Amino acid sequence: MINWLSLLTVQLVSIGATLAVVVLVSLAVTGLSARHVDHDAPASISGRHPLTVSARSGAVVGVTSLVLAAAIVLFGLWQIVAR
């Protein structure tokens, strides 16, 4: 018998966890890159002006995002190991 509820759970959790982690890591990359301001750097791929964030704010956003992403991953692993 096909357990559609479990299959749906796999799909929702997978998509949700993937998006959450990727968004958080993208935020971290964006935030932490503010520490490496290079005025000779080539234009961003969007063709727009580079995002300007203060190094301090960027670092806070970056580190917080990384901690949250790590928490999601560790929570997932804990769920598996604890069973």
Added chain:
Amino acid sequence: MSVLVIVVIVTALVFDFTNGFHDTANAMATSIATGALRPRVAVLLAGALNLIGAFLSVQVALTISSGLVDEARITPQIIFGGLVGAILWNLLTWLGGLPSSSSHALFGGLIGATWVSAGSGAIHFSTVVGKILVPLALSPIVAGLATLAATAVAYRMTARVDQRAVTRGFRTAQVVSASMVALAHGTNDAQKTMGVITLTLITVGLLPAYAAPPLWVVLLCGLAIAAGTATGGWRIIRTLGHRVSDIQSTQGFTAETASTAVILTSAHLGFALSTTQVTTGAVLGSAAGRPGATVRWGVALEMVVAWLLTLPAAAALGALAAWTASTGTVGTVVVAAVLAVLAAVIYRMSRRAPVTAATVNEVRSLPPVAATSARTAA
């Protein structure tokens, strides 16, 4: 423990080894392709994490040992035949550089061997469909969609950031995400061999029905898949890392993250899916989600054909091997000898155009990414 049971356990561990080197690409292909990890370091790291992953869960092993076939009607010869079919198909697809599913090969081999030796009534088709076939079909689609969305979001979020910093950041993140895929692979795939060995021990009365794998089985399976992974299946790593699409570090990270999420969630709920198909679906999704990226659909089509062929081909090989082995000791010896000879022949053929850690990233012979009729190399 009889000699036959020992032979089956050793054959299962050989399958586990082939599963490891066949699937190294799942975890490490994109990281090697983007330069996030050096090839040799990548496969050693993957091997170690596969070993750790083997200890995380036994849900998939229970699905295989207590649900796939009727233990009362299965003999060690049948399991032996199924394993031989799976090993041969794994070696053939490795020779062709095709990331086909080791799981399909194992299930196909076992189903074919059981069908020809004990009849279709010995196969629990409801479990096969509900816990194996449907998840196998859905998982690459889910991984592909999740990666597509995640890749699009990641590129959009980092579009206004210095691209050198983005590449550097995601390349570093890839070390973690690739490691997670390796861990997930050990959790999901090592359990399949644990399930087969446990099933063998149940059929000969050494374990009660519905028993979980003993610790020594978990340890042996973890070591076998880790050794195989650390050997490095360079041919398939090249296919997945370079031949499907040109992968950037952002795509590598999103593909690996989605693969990990799908594999671990499925393993947690006892679904025995194909890690190969999940990661391939994710790589395709990452190519579709990146603005301006293209996919070599000819290569993707070759993979899909290999996916579709794997189950019936391994079933046919497993059926033939089980039928021969079931004739008695001579039959079993003949099957083992044929396996050894064919494995040696395939290995010798692979040496004519070797792909190694030093040459895995050499892609000069490949057509431009826009091409749609690329042939499988390596």
